[in-house]
Amino acid sequence: MSRIALLAEEVASQVAAGEVVERPASVIKELVENSIDAEATRIEVLVRRGGISYMRVVDNGVGMDRDDALLCLERHATSKIRTGHDLAAIATLGFRGEALPSIASVSRFRLATREREALAGSEVIVSGGKIESVRDGGDAPGTQIEVRSLFYNLPARRKFLRTENTEASHVEHQLHLQAIGHPRVGFVFIKDDRVVYQLPPTNSLRERIRDLCGGAFATELLEVPEFVGEGIEVRGFIGKAGMSRSSRQQQLVFLNGRAVENNTLSFALREGYHTALMKGQHPVTFLFIQMDPAAVDVNVHPAKREVRFRDAANVREAVAEAVRRTIETDRAQWTQTFRASPGAAIEPLIPTQPFQASLPIPQSAQVSLRHDWASQPLPPPVRAVEALAATPALPPAPMAPAAPQEAIAAGEFRILGVLGKLYLLMENASGLVLVDQHAAHERILFEEMRRRMEEQGVPSQRLLIPLTMQVTPRDADWLLRHLEVLERAGIALEPFGSCTFKIDTLPTFLRASDPSQLVRDIIDDLRDTSTQTSKLRLGEEMIAKTVCRHAVKANDYLREPELVRLVQDLLACELPYCCPHGRPTMIQMSYGELEKKFGRKV
Ligand code: ADP
Ligand code: MG
Numbered sequence: 153m154s155r156i157a158l159l160a161e162e163v164a165s166q167v168a169a170g171e172v173v174e175r176p177a178s179v180i181k182e183l184v185e186n187s188i189d190a191e192a193t194r195i196e197v198l199v200r201r202g203g204i205s206y207m208r209v210v211d212n213g214v215g216m217d218r219d220d221a222l223l224c225l226e227r228h229a230t231s232k233i234r235t236g237h238d239l240a241a242i243a244t245l246g247f248r249g250e251a252l253p254s255i256a257s258v259s260r261f262r263l264a265t266r267e268r269e270a271l272a273g274s275e276v277i278v279s280g281g282k283i284e285s286v287r288d289g290g291d292a293p294g295t296q297i298e299v300r301s302l303f304y305n306l307p308a309r310r311k312f313l314r315t316e317n318t319e320a321s322h323v324e325h326q327l328h329l330q331a332i333g334h335p336r337v338g339f340v341f342i343k344d345d346r347v348v349y350q351l352p353p354t355n356s357l358r359e360r361i362r363d364l365c366g367g368a369f370a371t372e373l374l375e376v377p378e379f380v381g382e383g384i385e386v387r388g389f390i391g392k393a394g395m396s397r398s399s400r401q402q403q404l405v406f407l408n409g410r411a412v413e414n415n416t417l418s419f420a421l422r423e424g425y426h427t428a429l430m431k432g433q434h435p436v437t438f439l440f441i442q443m444d445p446a447a448v449d450v451n452v453h454p455a456k457r458e459v460r461f462r463d464a465a466n467v468r469e470a471v472a473e474a475v476r477r478t479i480e481t482d483r484a485q486w487t488q489t490f491r492a493s494p495g496a497a498i499e500p501l502i503p504t505q506p507f508q509a510s511l512p513i514p515q516s517a518q519v520s521l522r523h524d525w526a527s528q529p530l531p532p533p534v535r536a537v538e539a540l541a542a543t544p545a546l547p548p549a550p551m552a553p554a555a556p557q558e559a560i561a562a563g564e565f566r567i568l569g570v571l572g573k574l575y576l577l578m579e580n581a582s583g584l585v586l587v588d589q590h591a592a593h594e595r596i597l598f599e600e601m602r603r604r605m606e607e608q609g610v611p612s613q614r615l616l617i618p619l620t621m622q623v624t625p626r627d628a629d630w631l632l633r634h635l636e637v638l639e640r641a642g643i644a645l646e647p648f649g650s651c652t653f654k655i656d657t658l659p660t661f662l663r664a665s666d667p668s669q670l671v672r673d674i675i676d677d678l679r680d681t682s683t684q685t686s687k688l689r690l691g692e693e694m695i696a697k698t699v700c701r702h703a704v705k706a707n708d709y710l711r712e713p714e715l716v717r718l719v720q721d722l723l724a725c726e727l728p729y730c731c732p733h734g735r736p737t738m739i740q741m742s743y744g745e746l747e748k749k750f751g752r753k754v
Pocket of ligand 2: 182251252
């Protein structure tokens with residue numbers, strides 16, 4: 153008995169729709185991409201109730217004639233590719249010819265379209281995949297698509313939708329991606345009959361980011377100068393060192409105009425930031441990659457979000473390098489603003505006059521004015537940091553107070569005091585500066601140790617009893633290829649059978665209770681960094697892990713000369729504004745921000 157039957161076209165469309173149309177945001181994505189492919193310069197998106205009840209996308213693109221308006225609703229009908237050969241180099245956002253029939257099969261759908269030169273347009277109404285009417289219509293040139301009652305004929309699917317608010321936020325995120333990806337297109341977004349934004353077309357990505365995300369946010373970004381690698385160009389904007397998010401929501405990467413997600417890219421960004429990014433956090437990026445469409449496969453998933461690179465290593469190198477250079481340039485600029493003439497830059501400030509409060513302080517309030525923090529009995533000085541930061545004891549800094557009212561030159565700091573035995577308070581020309589003394593010390597030690605490692609190699613120690621460790625065949629392969637690098641970093645391993653290694657030597661500063669676990673961690677951390685950088689990274693990674701234990705603790709009491717020294721050393725660092733784990737070391741709170749907080753300025 154034969155059991156196979158061809159599915160009815162309608163059912164087949166619904167099956168296909170399952171892959172393309174997951175929620176209202178996927179409809180918006182497909183419709184907006186079609187408008188962009190149709191060369192629209194203005195796209196208006198309107199959603200009601202998170203898009204579940206109603207969505208409309210109106211564009212001023214090329215439009216369609218009557219035949220195309222009907223054909224576009226057939227499955228596998230597309231104007232964007234013709235042959236299998238075209239699949240190898242896709243230059244448009246769409247190419248599968250699946251979106252419109254899929255959407256029309258799971259909603260009440262209306263298409264009105266008119267070509268620019270045509271006298272009249274066409275209107276097609278479809279319900280659950282069945283064409284209900286076709287007639288003349290379509291007023292302005294361009295295309296308008298309305299989608300009502302999504303999944304009305306697929307109750308199981310409808311149940312999977314979240315609340316209207318959640319669906320609306322997915323729609324917004326999707327539009328955000330499209331708007332950033334295509335600054336030359338003007339966007340209008342209307343939600344529940346309220347205009348959320350109107351973005352004018354622009355040639356400047358920075359302007360688009362400012363219009364969409366706000367000016368304050370845009371100033372936190374660094375421009376990535378165009379980086380040209382082999383068959384690849386990288387540009388855009390990225391967050392400054394220390395700026396990060398706990399999710400990937402703002403890690404945007406566009407490949408030939410398409411927002412994409414790809415592990416290679418995530419690793420490359422991370423690698424580019426290296427210690428300028430907090431562990432476990434994600435960077436903020438608006439990165440644009442242009443490459444030959446033939447070097448990348450976008451036909452991996454129906455939603456076209458994932459891509460596969462033909463030469464992933466090349467892409468990784470280019471992206472990591474573009475990011476690294478940007479962070480480095482910013483460091484140079486930062487240094488110029490902050491680093492003053494050595495020595496004179498940081499002056500401690502001990503007010504001679506008691507603080508004159510202009511507000512009467514009520515007797516009951518326990519307010520004490522600790523303007524004389526420097527003359528307090530001193531707790532024992534900070535433990536010398538185990539020869540690593542062998543800081544020669546400084547002669548006590550002259551205690552001559554600086555006149556507090558004296559203006560501060562650009563690049564100068566004046567130490568005001570220490571807050572909570574942790575935060576160093578300073579004043580500079582722009583306002584208040586806070587330094588996390590622990591993070592700052594970590595950064596100083598990190599760079600100091602890295603310098604030593606580069607100069608002298610890592611001091612290492614033979615284990616009294618060599619340890620053997622078992623690894624997986626993949627890890628064994630990695631280890632065999634990196635024996636020399638590991639040895640330079642102070643870890644001597646000897647192959648001992650196919651998947652067994654003998655650990656002979658470890659760096660002296662590493663006091664690992666379980667050396668084989670440590671080696672495993674190192675493999676895990678480093679496998680994903682590219683081979684070119686791994687040599688340096690290997691050592692850095694280990695150093696970063698250890699400095700934390702050596703740095704001054706939050707509660708260690710630093711004397712004034714030590715504070716001055718700390719700030720001086722920090723400013724002399726290569727990457728002063730964040731600790732080796734990417735946390736900020738220094739925060740500037742400008743007069744502008746203070747004025748806002750005190751309501752002097754809106
Ligand atoms: P694809 O985009 O993969 O080609 P779609 O189902 O999304 O498939 O669209 C089918 C075809 O309909 C497109 O190839 C295009 O020719 C036409 N089309 C869709 N939307 C528009 C639009 N907004 N303006 C002009 N033509 C459009
Ligand atoms: Mg499409």
